[in-house]
Amino acid sequence: MDPLDPVAPLDPLDPNASAIPAQSGVGARIAGNGIGEGPGPEVMAAATLDGNKVMSSDGQNLGKISDIMLDVRSGRVAYAVLTEGAFLGMGGTLHAIPWRSLTLDTEHKCFQLDATAEQVKSAPGFDKDHWPSMADRAWGASVHQFYHREPYWEATRDVVESDPATRIDPGTAQRR
Template structure:
């Protein structure tokens, strides 16, 4: 596996800031035929394997969840266990807890396998309300990340946070 040192912004032209306050980190020199890796279609990432920080294959990306109002990626949903899609357990992972490894064409979760295996999950027929800020705060705390709606990015502002908190339907 490739070293998980973020790309050098001087050589890649990409300013990689702290993953805890922005988005997923990108490592490796791999560049595909398309527009990635900085900007990609979410569907391109479906099915990508996810490796724990201690090198164990823990699942695959089954969905990318968007915060439509805030204009950010909220979570990656990982599918693990099961056989041919039957009996899979799904896990919401904060986007900032993932590193895209372009050389190995996978994501690396910033948590050891045992931590991931102990994480609360859900099944395909019983999704949690991912817009519930209390639920989201619990998920982010489990992976030692600030809630995505509390971080500032190029599009996130305090007004978005205040509007989201004030909207009882969100």
């Protein structure tokens, strides 16, 4: 069974198998069987992912994860920020990568991005002193479209809206 195959059947004998399809839109995929002591790979501290290498679909080292961006209102992971081409922590281009475009490779301890190195070089980027407004839905939609992903706020809308504990009433801005 190919762990990266989004339509691979669920192994009924695997206690770690998820009933959520790999491309369900809920989060990043996980490949490999790297299960160790402590948390992970299903639940991890965001700080443990900072500095992880990101590999392209054509095997090129793209850079490292420098930040994990959260949608605070919904509690969803929105983007991983890829630092490309930095030298000794200076310079380099930053790219917001939709979380669902990444696969955590537990065996190689890196992320796999389903885009080639050339595609990432032509991706919209920014520098450390001029971040885009990541809450801007038009900006976010263009980033998700570039990586051929449905925007995270659309992909998980049914999950969030079906749970009254996570919904926010815009009229009162309080949790129900």
